[in-house]
Amino acid sequence: MIRSRTAVFIVLACVAIFAAIKIRNAPSSEPVLVGSANVNPTGPAMVPWREPAKDMARFFPNASEYKLETVVLSRFRPEILRRMEPSYHMDSTAVYSYLILKNGSPVGRVIPRRISGIHGAIEIVVALDNNLTVRKVAIQRSREPENITNWLFADNFLSHYAGKDYQSDFDLTRMLSTTDSDAIKTAKVLSLGVKSIVVELTVALKNIAHKQGRK
Amino acid sequence: MIKIILKNLWRRPIRTGLTLVGLSLSAALMTCLLSFGQAYESAIRTDLDRMGMQMMLVPLGCPYDGAARALKGRTLDSSLPESALIIAQKDPAVSLAAPVYTAAIPRKGEKRTDMWVGLDDATIKMHSWWKFTPGSHGFDGPNSVILGSEAAATELRKPGDRLYSPETNRDFMVAGVLERSGTSDDSLFFIPLKTAQQMFGEPGRLTAISIRLKDPSPPEIAATAARLQKIPGAQVTTLTEMLGVFLNLIASAKTLVMAITVVALVVSLFSVFNTIMANVIERTRELAVMRAIGMSKLGLFNAMLMESVVVSVSGALCGILLAATGGGWMERAVHPYLPLAPSEGLQSVTLNAALSATTMIMLAGICAGLYPAWVASRLHPSAALRLDI
Structure with a gap:
């Protein structure tokens, strides 16, 4: 009798756990987008990716879904700082990167980041290929005035970042056909932001891959 | 057993x-x-005691809704004439009359709204819970802005930085950043009253006036409320009523x-x-x-x-x-x-x-x-x- 009761209890517990897992993983209103656990969305370095569907269509037209991955940087801090300019202030210990998938296989990554512009925060979205070279850069939010947005946020300027990797020269100020000091300063900030994403991710992922290879 | x-x-x-x-x-x-x-x-x-005020003057409409919105730093559909402030300041029972002008700029792409609050020195005096971060100070010109802690964190601003409002084409200098207070102040952009009125094309208009009395006893509150109630275009809400x-x-x-x-x-x-x-x-x-x-x-x-x-x-x-x-x-x-x-x-x-x-x-x-x-x-x-x- 006691055994049968225990069995019923175990079955009920299993059903409850299964139901809880099912509810947690239930598809959202946008079924193509796969979220991920183990991320604190209120963390200081977390910047929302505001238009994932639209950006995915622009950056990776054939991609079907994405999932959030957290790459911890703490261990690689000295190497990252060595590869960046002395003025770079590394204030985050992790990169929140969206792994873009096509039929379950990764085709690249998208990383949104907030950088300090002259007139307020600028949120950039950087798309990287699987080999961690820049595919595209876009601006998802800024407070900058037109004298800056006209020059810097246009596709013909941002397209100069395409193909750059962690060893490239990110200084694009020579590409600007303006002498506006605010535009030049913002271009530098923008380049530093894009470079920091590429360097941080490359250093961390290469080290992780190297370590896994040794195992 | x-x-x-x-x-x-x-x-x-x-x-x-x-x-x-x-x-x-x-x-x-x-x-x-x-x-x-x-x-x-x-x-x-x-919270209400800490504000150190006993009543609010708000535009005609639902007084409680008006007062609640003003307290939370939200906009109102109508506004008060600035003459109401002058009348309130002249009232013998009033120790301090603090005007506020609030306006919202929705940022649809970001699913958020920038709340701009115009205040003067009297209003700042009433914000006794404000604590500035190091390097901050009060308004030092018409184009200075004080940021709530969350607003500053979102915009990555610190005292001395610039802040631009693309919608109204105005450039500000960050005079101060507030420490986190856990109130709605954390997400607000505070600017001088006159600047706010100009920025949103409503010179001489106010959203609300907070009133502090010299004697906050119930009979005095009732008598002052009755007098201020006569101000054209304004209505009085006492904090006791609001609390109720x-x-x-x-x-x-x-x-x-x-x-x-x-x-x-x-x-x-x-x-x-x-x-x-x-x-x-x-x-x-x-x-x-x-x-x-x-x-x-x-x-x-x-x-x-x-x-x-x-x-x-x-x-x-x-x-x-x-x-x-x-x-x-x-x-x-x-x-x-x-x-x-x-x-x-x-x-x-x-x-x-x-x-x-x-x-x-x-x-x-x-x-x-x-x-x-x-x-x-x-x-x-x-x-x-x-x-x-």
């Missing part, structure tokens, strides 16, 4: 467990509601939720009744033997009643534990929807509330156990032993 009761209850762990779960949920809900009610009232009183309205709103909501809790309690009661009654029926022979070997009717009655009390008190205790652990989460979930939500967190479990909930559930448990205990006490040993159970 307790050992026997526990042993009896443990014979049917699933049934007892489910009864305990039902009771715990009712107890947790009851404890949280009672605690929230008490903590909300005290926190809201503290907020507490009434909360009381209505509390009554509704209390009704749900009572239903949950009644369901749990039936569950206790069912558990104890089933115990009596299942153990008829055992109880008959106990009667046959000399246990009195009263003894049997007490034993069954105690079983009911043990289940209900255990349920209540589990419920309080649940409220203590999950109450914070519930408070965070409810906090944004409270009118004039207090700046500080609401204590999830108070001793009073826990004692009240335990007492109510214990009384309910006693009620639920009376009939089964009475049935048990009336068992006749010979008749009971003849039953084929």
